[in-house]
Amino acid sequence: MVPRPTDDAADRRTGVARRRVLAGLAGATAVSALPVAAAASRSDGQDAPLEPTAELAIEGVCEAVVSEDGETVFAATRDGFATVDVSDPANPTLLYEERELSHDGQGPMRRVYDVKYADDRLVVAGPNAGGRNELSGFFLYDVADPANPERLAFQPTNHGIHNCFFDGTHAYLTGSGVPNEPTMIYDVTGDSPEQVGEWSAVHEDDAWRDAGRNSLSCHDVYVQDDTLYVAYWDAGTWVVDVSAPANPSASAKLGEHSAGYLADVGDGFTSEFIELPGNAHYVQPSADGSAVYVGKEAWDRDDTPEHDGGPGGIELWSMGDDPTRETILAPPPDNDGATSHNFGVDGDRLYTSWYGGGVRVYDVADRTAPRLLGGWRDDDAAVFWTAEPIHEGFVGASYQNPENSREERQQGVGARLLLFPEPEGEGEPAPTMEPRPVPSQRGSDASTTRPPDAGSGDGGTSGTTDGGATTSPSGDDGGDDDSDDGGSPGFGVLAALAGVGAAAGLARRRQQEEE
Numbered sequence: 001m002v003p004r005p006t007d008d009a010a011d012r013r014t015g016v017a018r019r020r021v022l023a024g025l026a027g028a029t030a031v032s033a034l035p036v037a038a039a040a041s042r043s044d045g046q047d048a049p050l051e052p053t054a055e056l057a058i059e060g061v062c063e064a065v066v067s068e069d070g071e072t073v074f075a076a077t078r079d080g081f082a083t084v085d086v087s088d089p090a091n092p093t094l095l096y097e098e099r100e101l102s103h104d105g106q107g108p109m110r111r112v113y114d115v116k117y118a119d120d121r122l123v124v125a126g127p128n129a130g131g132r133n134e135l136s137g138f139f140l141y142d143v144a145d146p147a148n149p150e151r152l153a154f155q156p157t158n159h160g161i162h163n164c165f166f167d168g169t170h171a172y173l174t175g176s177g178v179p180n181e182p183t184m185i186y187d188v189t190g191d192s193p194e195q196v197g198e199w200s201a202v203h204e205d206d207a208w209r210d211a212g213r214n215s216l217s218c219h220d221v222y223v224q225d226d227t228l229y230v231a232y233w234d235a236g237t238w239v240v241d242v243s244a245p246a247n248p249s250a251s252a253k254l255g256e257h258s259a260g261y262l263a264d265v266g267d268g269f270t271s272e273f274i275e276l277p278g279n280a281h282y283v284q285p286s287a288d289g290s291a292v293y294v295g296k297e298a299w300d301r302d303d304t305p306e307h308d309g310g311p312g313g314i315e316l317w318s319m320g321d322d323p324t325r326e327t328i329l330a331p332p333p334d335n336d337g338a339t340s341h342n343f344g345v346d347g348d349r350l351y352t353s354w355y356g357g358g359v360r361v362y363d364v365a366d367r368t369a370p371r372l373l374g375g376w377r378d379d380d381a382a383v384f385w386t387a388e389p390i391h392e393g394f395v396g397a398s399y400q401n402p403e404n405s406r407e408e409r410q411q412g413v414g415a416r417l418l419l420f421p422e423p424e425g426e427g428e429p430a431p432t433m434e435p436r437p438v439p440s441q442r443g444s445d446a447s448t449t450r451p452p453d454a455g456s457g458d459g460g461t462s463g464t465t466d467g468g469a470t471t472s473p474s475g476d477d478g479g480d481d482d483s484d485d486g487g488s489p490g491f492g493v494l495a496a497l498a499g500v501g502a503a504a505g506l507a508r509r510r511q512q513e514e515e
Contacts, residue, residue: 050361050374052418053393056092058082060412062385062399063342065117070391072146074122076115078412079108081124083146089392089419095147103154107135116166120144121152121188123166131160131177138164138171140188155186155193163220170196170245172228174218180209181218183230185245199228199248201235201259211235211262214273220282220342225289227251234262234278237294239319254294254317254325255280256438271301275309276436282342285319291367292317293350295340311339313433314352316367326367330433332357335379342386344394349373351394353384359396361387361423362430372430374423381414393421 060078067074071087072095080099086092100108101124111127125138137156141149160176169189175182175198182200186193201208201216208216215234222229226243236255242248256278257265265272272278281297296312314329331338331354338357343350348365358377364370382398401414408414 050359050376050420050423052376052420053090054092055416055418056084056094057414057416058084058094058097059415060399061397061415061417062412063114064386064388064395064397064417065115066344066388066390066395067117067146070389072143073388073390073395073417074115074117074143074146075397075417076112076124078112079110080112081115081122083143083149084417085146086390086395086419089390089421092417092419096149098149101135101139103135103137103139103156109135111160114161114163116164116171117143118166118168121166121168122149123164123171123188125161125164125171125173127160128162129160129176131157136160138173138186138193140171140191140193152191153188153193157184162218165221165223167223170223170242172221172223174221175200176218181216181232183218183221183228183240183248185242185248187245197242197246197248199230199240199242199250201232201238201250203248204250205259207259207263208235211259212265212267212273214267214269215257215262215265215278219280222284224285224287227285227289229283229285229292231280231283231294233280234265234272235259235280236278237280237283237292239292252319252323254292254323255315261439271309272439274299274301276312277438279312281312281340284343284345286345287347290319291364292319292323293343293345293364295343295352297339297341299339300336308436311336311357314340314343314350316364316370318367325435327370327432328435329362329370330431332360332375332377333431335377337383341384344386344388346389349389351387351389353387353396356383356402358382359384359387359394359418359420361394363427370430370432371427373425373427376418376420382418390419393419395419 058075058077061075062078064073064075073084073086075082077099080101082097083095084092085095102108109126111129112124113128114125116123120143122141122143123138127134127136136159137154138161139151140153141151143149159178162174162176165172171186171188171193173184175184180200180202182198184195185197187196217233218230219233220231226241228240228242228248230238230240232238234257236253238250239252240248240250276296276298279296279298280294282295283292285292294315294317298310298312300310311331313331316326318324318326331340335357338354341353341355343352348363350362350364352360356379358375360375361373362370363373380403381401383400383402385397385399387394387396396418398418399415400409400412404414
């Protein structure tokens with residue numbers, strides 16, 4: 001059993017309402033070794049079929065990130081966070097769990113779907129939607145001892161935080177619900193967070209102000225080497241220089257669409273919002289920045305049978321003076337819910353999650369010809385939020401059991417971490433997909449590689465290279481509430497599997513924000 005922390009004075013000082021360490025409590029956590037796969041499970045990848053080495057049940061687990069040495073996992077649990085020792089991949093151990101996060105008598109915080117780790121500190125952010133009239137912001141913890149985290153600070157916000165990133169000195173938050181959905185930048189070097197800047201597409205060109213609110217949605221962010229990568233849904237993926245955090249400036253834009261086109265599309269729950277070719281959902285670069293990987297969460301709308309709008313895959317971009325989309329990894333077959341979700345990068349390997357499509361590992365050394373090394377899925381019991389490399393193999397977070405009741409899915413009953421070995425062998429050619437054609441659009445900069453000039457309005461051309469990137473300069477999504485499994489793009493797979501799609505979740509978020 002992991003001992004319960006006894007620093008009551010520290011608890012009072014930091015305003016922790018309740019601290020629960022559940023390892024060893026009956027029925028709270030379950031660890032199992034091989035065999036884990038159910039009879040209905042499937043392995044993807046012929047050369048190296050994968051099976052989990054162990055699993056660890058943690059109610060509500062969703063996003064998971066890993067320490068530098070790959071031996072500790074930090075996970076969001078919807079109402080808090082957990083730390084897990086994975087130094088022995090066959091025997092993961094829950095070290096600590098804290099739920100019902102409160103501050104100065106406010107709270108508890110709801111819908112905590114994201115955590116980020118760097119340099120022995122952890123950012124715990126929420127709620128993933130809404131944020132008004134409830135506890136919203138981010139907690140900062142010292143996790144040098146992951147079995148006994150110490151709360152350092154809480155920074156309130158007046159908006160939700162759908163996702164965030166932490167590079168050790170600055171926290172980057174999605175300004176969920178804020179007009180134009182900016183990325184908010186906070187300096188946390190002194191353990192007393194201070195906002196020092198923000199960035200949105202409107203900073204680059206005021207024409208984006210007219211883009212539909214649903215389409216201009218800062219869904220997720222990633223930072224590396226003073227470069228901010230913003231997955232901006234239908235507005236594409238932006239590459240932003242944040243070496244001066246108070247004065248960020250875009251250097252490139254990857255993918256659909258133009259400001260003029262999104263203004264024409266408007267703000268309804270259109271095919272463009274739900275289906276490809278937009279829907280930039282998650283982004284992460286390679287370690288040297290020479291490649292950028294963009295996941296697209298997308299679904300088919302039943303009322304647009306002429307379109308093949310989803311599910312979405314992962315775009316592999318080569319960076320440089322003229323960024324080029326080399327290819328697109330196709331989602332796993334035979335599962336309508338198998339659209340791309342979060343993933344991890346380690347060297348030339350890409351560790352991916354596909355909601356109901358399971359987890360897959362790819363060799364992306366040759367971005368024009370990626371290889372599938374192995375994968376695993378259980379259509380009856382696992383819906384994956386993310387996959388991340390650890391020191392030996394990787395971890396996948398299944399955030400709910402699709403066969404559970406709606407209430408149980410809301411609570412994350414049946415959620416668990418699964419540990420997998422590293423695939424061996426050369427694998428096989430990875431299934432890929434063609435990009436969906438970009439609709440005819442006014443002022444198209446559908447796959448531009450340059451940020452639009454200030455005041456350029458609809459400028460740009462629609463010509464593209466073979467890689468899908470124009471060579472000339474150019475011109476909300478949401479979270480969930482407690483009424484469903486996760487709502488909206490990024491958190492709405494069960495609604496999508498039921499045929500409702502991402503739009504239903506976003507509608508709930510918009511209603512919540514306006515109440």
